Amino acid sequence: xxxxxxxxxxxxxxxxxxxxxxxxxxxxxxxxxxxxxxxxxxxxxxxxxxxxxxxxxxxxxxxxxxxxxxxxxxxxxxxxxxxxxxxxxxxxxxxxxxxxxxxxxxxxxxxxxxxxxxxxxxxxxxxxxxxxxxxxxxxxxxxxxxxxxxxxxxxxxxxxxxxxxxxxxxxxxxxxxxxxxxxxxxxxxxxxxxxxxxxxxxxxxxxxxxxxxxxxxxxxxxxxxxxxxxxxxxxxxxxxxxxxxxxxxxxxxxxxxxxxxxxxxxxxxxxxxxxxxxxxxxxxxxxxxxxxxxxxxxxxxxxxxxxxxxxxxxxxxxxxxxxxxxxxxxxxxxxxxxxxxxxxxxxxxxxxxxxxxxxxxxxxxxxxxxxxxxxxxxxxxxxxxxxxxxxxxxxxxxxxxxxxxxxxxxxxxxxxxxxxxxxxxxxxxxxxxxxxxxxxxxxxxxxxxxxxxxxxxxxxxxxxxxxxxxxxxxxxxxxxxxxxxxxxxxxxxxxxxxxxxxxxxxxxxxxxxxxxxxxxxxxxxxxxxxxxxxxxxxxxxxxxxxxxxxxxxxxxxxxxxxxxxxxxxxxxxxxxxxxxxxxxxxxxxxxxxxxxxxxxxxxxxxxxxxxxxxxxxxxxxxxxxxxxxxxxxxxxxxxxxxxxxxxxxxxxxxxxxxxxxxxxxxxxxxxxxxxxxxxxxxxxxxxxxxxxxxxxxxxxxxxxxxxxxxxxxxxxxxxxxxxxxxxxxxxxxxxxxxxxxxxxxxxxxxxxxxxxxxxxxxxxxxxxxxxxxxxxxxxxxxxxxxxxxxxxxxxxxxxxxxxxxxxxxxxxxxxxxxxxxxxxxxxxxxxxxxxxxxxxxxxxxxxxxxxxxxxxx
Numbered sequence: 001x002x003x004x005x006x007x008x009x010x011x012x013x014x015x016x017x018x019x020x021x022x023x024x025x026x027x028x029x030x031x032x033x034x035x036x037x038x039x040x041x042x043x044x045x046x047x048x049x050x051x052x053x054x055x056x057x058x059x060x061x062x063x064x065x066x067x068x069x070x071x072x073x074x075x076x077x078x079x080x081x082x083x084x085x086x087x088x089x090x091x092x093x094x095x096x097x098x099x100x101x102x103x104x105x106x107x108x109x110x111x112x113x114x115x116x117x118x119x120x121x122x123x124x125x126x127x128x129x130x131x132x133x134x135x136x137x138x139x140x141x142x143x144x145x146x147x148x149x150x151x152x153x154x155x156x157x158x159x160x161x162x163x164x165x166x167x168x169x170x171x172x173x174x175x176x177x178x179x180x181x182x183x184x185x186x187x188x189x190x191x192x193x194x195x196x197x198x199x200x201x202x203x204x205x206x207x208x209x210x211x212x213x214x215x216x217x218x219x220x221x222x223x224x225x226x227x228x229x230x231x232x233x234x235x236x237x238x239x240x241x242x243x244x245x246x247x248x249x250x251x252x253x254x255x256x257x258x259x260x261x262x263x264x265x266x267x268x269x270x271x272x273x274x275x276x277x278x279x280x281x282x283x284x285x286x287x288x289x290x291x292x293x294x295x296x297x298x299x300x301x302x303x304x305x306x307x308x309x310x311x312x313x314x315x316x317x318x319x320x321x322x323x324x325x326x327x328x329x330x331x332x333x334x335x336x337x338x339x340x341x342x343x344x345x346x347x348x349x350x351x352x353x354x355x356x357x358x359x360x361x362x363x364x365x366x367x368x369x370x371x372x373x374x375x376x377x378x379x380x381x382x383x384x385x386x387x388x389x390x391x392x393x394x395x396x397x398x399x400x401x402x403x404x405x406x407x408x409x410x411x412x413x414x415x416x417x418x419x420x421x422x423x424x425x426x427x428x429x430x431x432x433x434x435x436x437x438x439x440x441x442x443x444x445x446x447x448x449x450x451x452x453x454x455x456x457x458x459x460x461x462x463x464x465x466x467x468x469x470x471x472x473x474x475x476x477x478x479x480x481x482x483x484x485x486x487x488x489x490x491x492x493x494x495x496x497x498x499x500x501x502x503x504x505x506x507x508x509x510x511x512x513x514x515x516x517x518x519x520x521x522x523x524x525x526x527x528x529x530x531x532x533x534x535x536x537x538x539x540x541x542x543x544x545x546x547x548x549x550x551x552x553x554x555x556x557x558x559x560x561x562x563x564x565x566x567x568x569x570x571x572x573x574x575x576x577x578x579x580x581x582x583x584x585x586x587x588x589x590x591x592x593x594x595x596x597x598x599x600x601x602x603x604x605x606x607x608x609x610x611x612x613x614x615x616x617x618x619x620x621x622x623x624x625x626x627x628x629x630x631x632x633x634x635x636x637x638x639x640x641x642x643x644x645x646x647x648x649x650x651x652x653x654x655x656x657x658x659x660x661x662x663x664x665x666x667x668x669x670x671x672x673x674x675x676x677x678x679x680x681x682x683x684x685x686x687x688x689x690x691x692x693x694x695x696x697x698x699x700x701x702x703x704x705x706x707x708x709x710x711x712x713x714x715x716x717x718x719x720x721x722x723x724x725x726x727x728x729x730x731x732x733x734x735x736x737x738x739x740x741x742x743x744x745x746x747x748x749x750x751x752x753x754x755x756x757x758x759x760x761x762x763x764x765x766x767x768x769x770x771x772x773x774x775x776x777x778x779x780x781x782x783x784x785x786x787x788x789x790x791x792x793x794x795x796x797x798x799x800x801x802x803x804x805x806x807x808x809x810x811x812x813x814x815x816x817x818x819x820x821x822x823x824x825x826x827x828x829x830x831x832x833x834x835x836x837x838x839x840x841x842x843x844x845x846x847x848x849x850x851x852x853x854x855x856x857x
Contacts, residue, residue: 029320032277035270036324036369040357041331043364045339048332048353060092060110060193061244062121064215065224068231070239072211079234085219085227088119092213093201097194098166098534102155108193109165111201111211114138120215137177143200144177148193152179166534167204167543215244236634240571270368274376281313281377302385309381310374317373321366328365329356383487404486410453416446417796424804433808439800440505444498447793451497451785452490458785459483474770478777481757489782496786497793500830504794504823509801511819517649517721519815521714526589527563527676528688530713531695534706536673544671546699553675556691558683563588563676564660568667573630573637576621579653584660588676591657592647594813595625601643608662610643616811617654618645629656633666652810759850768846775842776835783834787827 061067068080077091093111112121137144145163152158159179164171180195202208218227224243231241336353357365420442427435459479482489533543544566553562563585570578584606591612593601604610611629613621623629623642631638640658648655663670679688692707699705708716758771795818802814 029316029323032270032317032320032369032373033323033327035274035372036321036365037327037331039270039368040325040328040361040365041335042339043361044328044332044355044357045336047358047361048336048355049339060094060108060121061215063217064120064244065218065221066216066228066231066241067244068214068216068235068239068241069212070236072214072236072239074209074211076234076236077211077214080214080216080231083227083230083234085223085230086216087219088116088217090116090120090215091198091211092215093198093205093207093211094213095167095201095205100164100166100171106192107151107165109167109201110193110195111198112195113198120217139197139199143174143196145174146178146180146195147176148180151192151194152176172204270372274372277313277316277373277376281309281380305385306381309384310377313373313377313381314370317370318366320373321369324369325357325362325365404452404456404490406453406456406486409449413446413449413453416442416449420446420796420800424800427804427808431808436800436805436808439804440797443793443797443800444501447501447789447796448494448498451494451789452486454789455486455490455493455785456483458781474773475777478774479781481774482778482781489778493782493786493789496782496830496834497789500786500790500826501793501797504791504826505797505801507822508794508798508816508818509806509814511822512798512802512814512817513649513806514718514721515817516647516812516814517717518714520592520647520649521717523592524589525710525713526678528679528683528710529677529692530674530708530710531677531692532674532706536706544673545675547671549675549695549699550672552695552698553677558679558687558691559677560680561586561678563678564672564674565676566670566673567655568663568670570631570633572621573632577653578617578621578629578631579651579655580663581655581657582660582663582670582672583657585676586678593644594646595644604643605657606659606661608659608665610641612643612646612657614648614654614656614811615645615813616648616652617656618642619811620654634668635666638666647813649812652812654811758845758848762848763850771846771848772842775845776838779834779838779842780831783831784827786834787830790830791823791826 068076074091077089080086081089091113095109095111097107097109099105099107145165157163157176159176162173162175164173166172174196180193198211202210216227216231218224228241235241332355333353420439423435423439423442427433427439459482461476461480461483531545531549533545536543550562550564553559564583565588566582568580568582570580572578590598591602591605592598593612594615601612605612613623613629618624621629625642625644627642629640629642631640646657688709696705696707761771798818799816802816806812806814
């Protein structure tokens with residue numbers, strides 16, 4: 001047969017019937033569409049989160065080839081300008097500010113020198129902005145603020161208006177004098193960059209004579225290494241010199257594990273959709289078995305039949321993927337808020353907006369959707385290519401033509417589960433971390449292959465549910481029908497079980513994480529009162545407490561102890577970043593060391609005998625107890641013995657704890673980010689509150705404070721934790737919704753396939769009520785078996801998520817804990833959902849008339 005002839009047969013026998021009766025493949029289209037939409041929407045939200053930082057960063061680095069960052073004296077700037085190879089340079093001082101008039105929002109404030117910035121920066125304050133200011137106003141003691149047009153438009157304000165900024169100290173009211181002209185951001189930053197004169201920002205931050213950045217433009221970019229070699233001897237030891245893009249690369253690395261985990265979760269909906277594509281392809285094979293039999297009888301080859309079925313599945317996948325691409329922007333708008341909350345809570349403040357996928361993302365989505373559809377249709381396509389034309393033309397022989405090899409599938413599933421165990425061990429011991437995701441996939445795939453055997457056993461005539469529940473005749477007949485239609489019910493049960501498995505696995509992981517965090521908080525937060533700058537809740541630990549705050553609390557008669565904490569970004573001699581947690585005082589609480597003897601190790605830590613590493617940092621640096629960590633300091637390299645590893649859930653990049661005295665010896669006094677106050681035993685609550693009010697009266701003019709008592713802070717930590725895991729709950733709900741919808745499709749297809757059987761039953765006296773009972777019994781069985789298999793699979797998946805994926809990606813040790821009451825409830829509500837899904841198909845089945853059903857005879 002010629003190639004055009006083959007395509008005509010494929011079109012007429014495969015795709016044209018689908019176009020004429022699209023309702024038959026509706027759920028396949030919708031499930032693939034939803035899977036692709038969820039995947040793309042998460043991809044969009046992840047990309048926009050990164051762009052939010054990158055766009056703001058691009059605006060403040062402009063055409064710079066190099067940047068010097070650190071605590072830099074401004075006297076260094078003229079020396080940098082004179083270095084051979086430096087064409088131009090400009091100093092800057094950067095700070096994050098909150099906007100009290102717009103709760104929850106922040107802005108990146110940049111102090112710039114307008115006399116040197118023109119050759120480096122792409123943004124400049126526009127001096128002719130409606131006569132609102134001139135150069136004298138810009139350089140004046142009050143300072144004027146330059147903001148982007150996007151900022152003005154978003155907040156419905158204009159040049160000449162005043163706005164409050166919260167930085168160190170009390171809020172300041174500044175006048176918007178200028179627009180910032182230059183290259184517009186691509187949209188990710190949403191106008192989150194503002195500029196002022198560098199002297200005004202230095203005075204505001206209390207850092208006269210200090211800058212944080214020097215941007216450098218080279219005469220010849222090919223001489224970059226030579227210029228770096230000339231600049232390096234001039235810089236303070238704590239300063240860094242690198243291309244500007246390195247900072248964005250560090251952010252991308254920081255977000256990579258989070259983005260990968262979120263993308264993997266988003267693929268669950270596509271995985272569930274694959275089951276329904278396979279189910280729909282199997283339904284199409286059954287529905288068109290007569291046509292396939294005739295084609296085989298007249299000489300059509302097996303490969304041609306295979307191509308027909310796969311072509312239909314691929315066509316459905318293509319249409320569904322296009323729908324998913326179109327729906328992705330709408331879903332991205334919905335998912336962007338929880339993604340932004342999670343990223344801002346765990347990493348850095350960002351604003352995430354929805355948007356359209358890029359062309360590369362569209363291609364990836366289309367390939368994923370079509371590929372998933374074709375893979376899902378492989379089994380029914382192979383079955384169709386192997387049918388016997390003589391058998392297939394006999395009515396009612398579908399179960400005999402399409403038998404399900406339950407034992408072989410169950411054995412393969414057991415092998416997959418064993419492979420998941422091996423991948424988990426390899427991921428923890430040797431890597432790569434992606435083996436953790438392979439283990440999770442193998443768990444889902446393995447239990448899905450075991451599902452047909454489970455349905456076969458559960459629907460046994462003299463065993464299974466018939467024996468356990470002592471079912472009546474009608475219900476037993478329904479079970480027999482399910483056993484006979486295993487090729488149809490098993491994929492649906494597997495799809496529903498996969499969704500339940502993901503729900504159970506994620507629920508157990510989140511519950512275990514919450515319990516571990518709660519236990520960790522109980523051990524580490526022992527003080528009665530915690531005080532920090534209010535702006536740090538939104539911006540991170542960037543503002544320090546006013547000087548004198550520690551001494552004020554230590555002088556109170558009601559206070560037993562005061563603890564301090566600050567964060568500091570240090571670097572190793574191998575140029576790896578290390579976040580130092582500088583601590584002092586017993587009020588900070590106990591350190592949860594992994595290997596015991598916490599009191600001795602805490603004494604050694606505070607007496608400058610070593611350093612403590614969090615689990616995640618130790619894994620990243622490949623260090624263990626008694627090994628040496630070498631840090632760069634202004635006084636030269638500092639070698640510190642690792643006392644032990646400790647539990648810490650504040651960040652996945654990890655932290656190293658160091659005593660305040662040791663830190664001040666090498667880095668100097670840098671201030672503190674928070675205080676922990678431990679009152680004398682028996683101090684009444686009203687006295688604690690009175691002391692807190694006295695502190696605010698004393699220092700409130702210098703800073704706005706966030707004050708939490710012990711109970712309130714613990715509740716705040718739980719709230720932050722819930723925000724961090726909110727996105728996983730959304731994805732979990734979507735997967736369950738898709739799976740439950742599949743039950744309705746399966747039962748609807750079964751009604752079509754069993755029209756003849758129902759007609760026979762009706763002609764023998766079966767009532768409409770009994771037909772409904774049969775269908776609902778089958779729906780309940782699907783929900784019940786899927787629940788049980790989902791619980792078993794989810795329990796195994798929880799082990800992978802909790803002990804493997806969390807460990808290899810974040811480095812956290814989490815104690816496994818099962819929320820038993822939530823898990824016990826799963827079979828009840830899942831069976832009820834399956835029953836509800838079966839109502840409409842059951843009613844349609846009850847309306848079948850014997851004459852119409854038996855007309856084929």
